[in-house]
Amino acid sequence: xxxxxxxxxxxxxxxxxxxxxxxxxxxxxxxxxxxxxxxxxxxxxxxxxxxxxxxxxxxxxxxxxxxxxxxxxxxxxxxxxxxxxxxxxxxxxxxxxxxxxxxxxxxxxxxxxxxxxxxxxxxxxxxxxxxxxxxxxxxxxxxxxxxxxxxxxxxxxxxxxxxxxxxxxxxxxxxxxxxxxxxxxxxxxxxxxxxxxxxxxxxxxxxxxxxxxxxxxxxxxxxxxxxxxxxxxxxx
Amino acid sequence: xxxxxxxxxxxxxxxxxxxxxxxxxxxxxxxxxxxxxxxxxxxxxxxxxxxxxxxxxxxxxxxxxxxxxxxxxxxxxxxxxxxxxxxxxxxxxxxxxxxxxxxxxxxxxxxxxxxxxxxxxxxxxxxxxxxxxxxxxxxxxxxxxxxxxxxxxxxxxxxxxxxxxxxxxxxxxxxxxxxxxxxxxxxxxxxxxxxxxxxxxxxxxxxxxxxxxxxxxxxxxxxxxxxxxxxxxx
Numbered sequence: 001x002x003x004x005x006x007x008x009x010x011x012x013x014x015x016x017x018x019x020x021x022x023x024x025x026x027x028x029x030x031x032x033x034x035x036x037x038x039x040x041x042x043x044x045x046x047x048x049x050x051x052x053x054x055x056x057x058x059x060x061x062x063x064x065x066x067x068x069x070x071x072x073x074x075x076x077x078x079x080x081x082x083x084x085x086x087x088x089x090x091x092x093x094x095x096x097x098x099x100x101x102x103x104x105x106x107x108x109x110x111x112x113x114x115x116x117x118x119x120x121x122x123x124x125x126x127x128x129x130x131x132x133x134x135x136x137x138x139x140x141x142x143x144x145x146x147x148x149x150x151x152x153x154x155x156x157x158x159x160x161x162x163x164x165x166x167x168x169x170x171x172x173x174x175x176x177x178x179x180x181x182x183x184x185x186x187x188x189x190x191x192x193x194x195x196x197x198x199x200x201x202x203x204x205x206x207x208x209x210x211x212x213x214x215x216x217x218x219x220x221x222x223x224x225x226x227x228x229x230x231x232x233x234x235x236x
Numbered sequence: 237x238x239x240x241x242x243x244x245x246x247x248x249x250x251x252x253x254x255x256x257x258x259x260x261x262x263x264x265x266x267x268x269x270x271x272x273x274x275x276x277x278x279x280x281x282x283x284x285x286x287x288x289x290x291x292x293x294x295x296x297x298x299x300x301x302x303x304x305x306x307x308x309x310x311x312x313x314x315x316x317x318x319x320x321x322x323x324x325x326x327x328x329x330x331x332x333x334x335x336x337x338x339x340x341x342x343x344x345x346x347x348x349x350x351x352x353x354x355x356x357x358x359x360x361x362x363x364x365x366x367x368x369x370x371x372x373x374x375x376x377x378x379x380x381x382x383x384x385x386x387x388x389x390x391x392x393x394x395x396x397x398x399x400x401x402x403x404x405x406x407x408x409x410x411x412x413x414x415x416x417x418x419x420x421x422x423x424x425x426x427x428x429x430x431x432x433x434x435x436x437x438x439x440x441x442x443x444x445x446x447x448x449x450x451x452x453x454x455x456x457x458x459x460x461x462x463x464x465x466x467x468x469x470x
Contacts, residue, residue, distance in 0.1 A: 060450040061443040062408035065422055069443060072435030174306035178415060185309060192317070199317035206305040206313065213304040 007191035007201070014187035015208050021104050021183065022170045028109025029169070033116020040121050051117065058114035064175055070107045071179045074098060100181035108172060115165050123158035124150070156227040163220040170212055184208050237437045244428045244438075248421060248445060258421035259445060265338075265410045265420060269345035270403055276350035281357035281391075282383065295354065302351030307409050310348055315340040315416045337416045345413075349406050356402060360395035361387055393464045400457035404450055411446075421445055 004011065039051035058066065078096045127150055135149040177186040188205035192198030249259050256264075284295045302310065315337065324330045333339050364387050372386045414423040425442035429435050462469070 057443075057447065060447040062411040062422075062446055064408075064411040064414075065425070065439055065443050065446060068422075068426070068429075069435065069439035072429070072439070076435065171306035174308040175412075178308075185306075185312070189312065189316075192320075196320065198320045199313065202309060202313045202317045206301075206309045209306060209309065210301065210304045 004204075005191065005195050005197075007187065007195075010187040010191065011184060011201075011204065011208070014182060014184035017101065017181065018170075018173050018183045018208075019212070021101060021108070021173045021176060021181070022166075024105045025108035025112065025169055025173070026166060028105060029112035029116045029165075032109060032113025033120050036113060036117030037120035037124055040117060041124055055114045055117050058111055059118075063108075063111050063172055064178070066111050067104075067107045067175055067179060070110065071100075071103050074103055074106065100176065100179055104173070104176040104179070104181050108169060108176070112165060112169050112172070115168070116162070119158050119161035119165060120154070122161070123154045126157040127153045152227070156224075156231065159220070159224050159227055163216070163224075166216060166220075167213060170216065171209065174209070237441075240428050240432060240434065240437050240441060243431075244424060244441075247424045247427070248441060256419070258419060258424035258442075259449075261413075261418065262407070262410050262420040262446075262449070265342065265345065265413055265418070266403075266407050268342050269349055269410075270406055272342070272346035273349035273353050273406075276346065277353035277357050278388070280350070280354040281361055284354060284358035285361055299351040299354050302348050303355070307344065307348050308412055308415070311341065311344045311412055311416060314344040338413075338418050341413045341416050341418050345406065345409065348409070349402065352402050352405075353399065356395050356398050357391060360391035360398075363394065364390055396457070396461055396464055400453070400461070403457070404453055407446070407449060407453060 036051050036054060039047040040055075042048060075098050078098065082096055131149055131153065132145060135145045140148065173183060174185050177183050177189075184205050185202075188201040189198075192201035195201070247255075247258060249257055280295050280298070283291050284299070286292045314334075318324055318340075319334045324334055368386055368390065369382065372382045377385065410420060411422045413420045414426060417423070421442050425438045428438035428441070432438065
């Protein structure tokens with residue numbers, strides 16, 4: 001269909017890397033967001049303080065700055081750490097090299113965890129108090145309350161915000177090519193440089209992102225329908 | 237840290253006489269792209285709510301494409317893609333425009349923020365309460381007057397909280413300018429990093445500056461909201 005000048009496999013591999021990176025970052029930031037929201041709503045003042053500092057600083061600093069900061073520093077810290085470990089036990093010579101994909105996942109997950117924290121905090125607060133009291137009255141343990149009552153209802157309120165965050169993560173993965181990950185942008189760039197048709201290949205990268213956006217819109221619509229089961233809508 | 241501040245403090249923040257500082261460049265990029273984006277968004281938002289599909293569809297397509305692709309891809313397309321096209325090379329004014337990194341950067345930022353702002357304003361205009369428009373029609377206002385006196389002022393006010401978010405996201409997006417060799421704060425931080433091999437200190441200095449600018453913007457928008465949205469205060 002398209003003339004990819006033999007760069008089709010690279011672009012396909014780059015697309016898969018992009019998807020992999022965004023899905024893993026989503027998982028990391030989802031879990032961090034749940035933990036952060038729990039910390040922000042907890043009674044412990046220290047936990048609340050840590051979570052507030054985390055969300056404020058991360059959301060106030062551009063993601064590219066954080067990405068460069070974490071990407072370059074993380075490897076240095078890891079090296080220091082393994083050096084220290086090796087000095088304790090000189091039998092091993094341990095190394096923990098970080099590839100761009102792993103550090104991309106850690107960085108993006110850490111950054112967007114802050115945004116997810118805010119989304120989940122709002123959603124947790126939207127669940128009616130009576131639901132939780134009723135669950136407790138049934139003798140459910142906190143973990144069971146979370147799994148059976150709080151989480152399924154919270155998801156309905158959180159989904160629009162989650163969808164938004166997902167789209168932002170998907171687009172933020174393009175930044176990871178700056179720190180050397182061979183994603184779809186990188187593949188398109190190198191194909192464009194080799195064939196002197198930069199415009200064409202970057203357009204293809206853009207089209208890949210557009211397609212991913214459209215697919216995720218569809219999936220979100222299905223999810224929203226699933227979590228809205230049993231909700232009565234006012235008819236105007 | 238101290239050494240970096242001594243060596244690069246001027247380049248990060250102040251004006252050393254002949255080269256613009258990183259902070260000034262970042263703010264200049266932000267102001268310019270938000271101003272152009274705003275001017276672009278206002279007519280497009282009106283067109284976005286038009287009944288004629290020949291008018292709203294192109295606007296929808298524009299916002300869909302620019303909101304559906306990463307800004308980095310758009311910047312690459314405009315900065316390195318367009319300059320490689322043959323007709324740009326053969327036309328003198330286009331060639332002169334696209335050769336400057338800062339022109340390409342501002343163009344892509346303005347188009348991107350314009351697309352998001354269009355959707356924000358169009359949403360706010362759509363939410364204009366029915367009675368206000370009815371009353372304006374009953375007063376015999378023409379369409380131009382209706383938009384100038386009723387719809388636009390009220391929509392801009394109600395869009396202010398969302399728009400302030402967009403401006404802060406735009407501040408964060410200006411960091412991409414450094415990939416196009418524009419000397420903004422991040423470029424200075426990157427220079428400091430390559431000279432000292434101290435990533436944490438160089439980039440966290442940049443992070444602190446960005447944090448301060450973000451807080452200043454948030455503070456300013458809070459004040460503006462208290463002023464323009466006084467009628468919504470509890």
